[in-house]
Structures are given as structure tokens and as C-alpha cells.
Amino acid sequence: MTHRSFIEIRGVTKTYPSKRGDVQALAKIDFSVAEGEFLSLVGPSGCGKSTLLKIVAGLLPQSSGQVVLGGVKVERPQSNIGIVFQSPVLMEWRNAMKNILIQAEVRHMDMERSKTRAQVLLQLVGLEGFENHRPYELSGGMQQRVAICRALIHDPPLLLMDEPFGALDNLSREQLTLDFQHIWMETRKTVFFVTHNILEAVFLSDRVVGMTPRPGGIDLIETIDIPRPRTWDLLGSERFGHYVERLRNMFRSQGVLRDSAEFPGAGGKWGKAGE
């Protein structure tokens, strides 16, 4: 990357105390994310990728090392970010528009201008006309779109996303991934995207960081050299397949993915795998 880095993660580790002794969630992590880069963090569940995201957001203290955001050391919850979780975390008592505007209210932003901007964002995610709908009147995919708008209304330089499409059905997921690419191309924000979905990561990212199982460390960093806008037609292409295969191979070598022949009992005889 030729751009200057926006997120610098330097020797970050995380250890949780527990009754059975300390549990190491993150081994030493070192990498940086360039300004305007779309970076995905892929790893098996429990590898600490969400933990790393929370450390970057300042929501969780690291055990050692440090994170620098836009030149400033992260020591407390960061408010110059937009954040999207796996669940939309909408306020049931507010309609779509007001759910987006909470961000503006809390920050004492100009409400008239924020409203106009929210309108533009809703249009961008295809939710025109749903301003006055309560969350329960929206589908899961629509709710998540509202959450994305809320994360963008204050125009933060950095977007942190923790498996944002993880709870959606496959069709909504495909569509939202496509739409989100469009949003990203319009806004060009730095995105730190956590997922366990390889296809999604390759599709959206400039770079994909593959993580090892607990304690989480970096296994490989893959630069995705495919021009945008990308479409799902890429799924059958050799180039796309190449990146996906490399990441799948990483999971195979970690033992997270196994070929059926290696699966215990698959040969028909119990205990065969153990011998």
C-alpha cells in the first residue's frame, strides 16, 4: 500500500483471566491498515478476531502492545469511528430515521443537515420510504442496512464491522455485500471488517488477513488484486478461485477444515483415525 497507514496494530496481545488459569486469546499481532483500505480479518470462530476489533475500538484493553488510530494511541473508547455489529442493535422505540439520527443527537450535530444526510444514506442502501418504519417492521437485512447508515451518518474516517452480515440469510447477505461494495466505493472509508466467510472477505477487500485458531495470530496476508466494481459473477472465475483456495488451504492446514477422508470414522471403522 502506498497510502499512509491509518490503523497500526503493534505487538498486541490479549489474555483473559479465568478460573482455570489465564487464557490467551490473541498472540502477538502486528499489522497496519492503510487509509482508505478495505481490510478483512478472516478466522475460525473463537480465534479472537472480534476481540481485536474491540481493542481497536478501545472498547477492550489489550494486555500488551498498542494500537494507534490516525496517529493517536488508543486508550479509551474511540468515538471517531462507525461501528456495525452482527445484530443491528437498533432501538426498538425509534423509527429507522431516528435510529440513524441518535448518532447525530448524541454528538450535537446540526440536525437539519444530519436529516438530509440520513436521507441520502437511506437512499444509498435502498431504504427510501422506510424512514418512519419501526425496526420490527423491517426485515433482518433492512435492519442491518439501517445500522450501516447509523455508522456512517457522522462521516467517520473508520468503519469497524464485526460480522455485519453474519446473521442474514444467504440471499440478503449476497445483496447486502454487493450494496456495501457500492457504498464503500462512494465513501472510500477505511474499513476493518471481521468475518468468517471467505467469499465475502475476498469479494469486498483490498487485503485479507487470515488468522490462526486460538490464540489468534496472523497466518497469512493476501492482497486481492481484482478491479472494482466486483460482481458475484466472479465466483466462477479463476482469479477469485485462486484467493479463495489460498484461504481455504490456510484453514485446512490449521485443521479447521478437513477433507472427508480424514474425518474420524469416515472410513467406516471406528477409531481408525486415532491409530
Next chain:
Amino acid sequence: MKGQGEEGWVSHLGKIGWPLVFILGAAALWEVLVRALHIPKWLLPALSVVLLRIGSDAHFLGTHAAYTLYVILSGFLLAIAVGVPMALIISSWRFAEKAVYPLLVFSQTVPKIAIAPLFAIWLGMTSLPHILITLLISFFPIVIDTVAGLKSLPLEMIHLSRSMGTTRWQMFRKIRLPFALPFLFAGLKVAITLAVVGAIVGEWVGSEKGLGYVLLLANGQLDTALAFSAIIVLTLMGMGLFFIVWILEKLLISWHVSERIRETEGI
């Protein structure tokens, strides 16, 4: 067309009609049985006798009902004024939870009827002991339910609000409080019914006013018709108060799941 009309009539009956039919049936049974079996008036007066008594003693019952209503409302509002801040304190500090919770449970398990006479001694023949008993009986569900509401805010919601840089007050005003409202109302609905009980218990221990006093008076004189009159007025009052809380709930938390089922089921 005809079929639809009938269905409409049946579903309409289902909403308010059936309970009404049941009540009227029970009332008729009461009237008929008392007359047919010649049950003495001091044992069980006929419903018509009770209703006529309510009519003839309307002013007497009204004055005492007004006093009891005053006690109920004062106690209930005080219970909110005490209960909600207490819930806030308990849910905000672990230390407070440990310190206050046992006291809370103690205040609830000690029989109110047993300590009511003490209040009467300490506070004299004023309305204060009555209000205090009402407060003591009704604040518990408010505290418990509000604490549950304040504590069940999802962690992601807390993380979200931190990322927005909310102040403590914003967090409370815009997120915690609205989130806890459905829980608070669940507590208020229990509390308002308990407040009615509290007011009567308070009056029984020592009062010269109120429906509780009327009940004692009627029992002492074997004036069963008057006792029933007081009970009916008290019940209607309790139902009315519950209804008001229920309406407030509907207005304030129309967004909540519990209020929504009706809409989606189309009943």
C-alpha cells in the same frame, strides 16, 4: 355478507362480551340462589340489596372511597419516586446491589400487617401510616422489575453508545431508560394492585376514614350489605386504576413486543 356479520358479532363478543356474560350470569345466580334459599341478610344479602345500598349510601361510600383513593395514589406515586431511583442505584453499583438487596428482601418479607400498628403509634392517627404501608407494599415489584430492565441492556448496545461518545446522562436518558420502560410498566401493573391492598391494610390498623374503615365498621355491626358495597366500590376502583396504568403503558411503549402481538395476530 351475512356470514361476515355473524363472525364480527362473535369476535366482538369474544373481546368484552364473554367476560360480561359471565359476570351477569354469576350476578343472576347470586340473586336467584339467595332468594330461593332464603339466606339471611346478615349472612349473604342479595345482589339487588347490595346495589340499592350502594345507591342509598352513595355519599357516605363516596367520601370514604375518596380518602382510600388518596391513600392509594399517594402510596403508589411515592413507591415510584422511591423505587425507580433505588433501582438506578442498585443497577449502577455492584456495591449498592450487595448492600441494598438484602434490606429490600427483608422489607418485603416482614409482614406489613404486623408492623402497621407500629406506624400508627409512631405517626399517629394521620394518613401518614396508611400511605407508608401502601408505599411499603407496592414499591418492591417496581424496584425488582426496573432493575431487571436496566440490567438487561445488551452489551452491544453499551459498546455502540460508547463508540458514539455518549455521556452518562445521554446514555440513561436516550438508551437505558426507554429500554427499561416495558419492565417498569410490568412492575407498575403489579404495584397498583398491591397498592389497593396496602391502603386497606393500613386503614384496618387504625383509621376513621376510608373503605378499609367502612369494612371494619360493617363487619362489627354485621352489616354485610355495607361490607359488600365497600368491596364492590373498592374492586371497581382497583380495576379503574389498573386500567389507567394499562392505557399509559399502551401509549408509552407501543413499540414493545408485548404490545405488538395483537397487531400481527390481527385479533
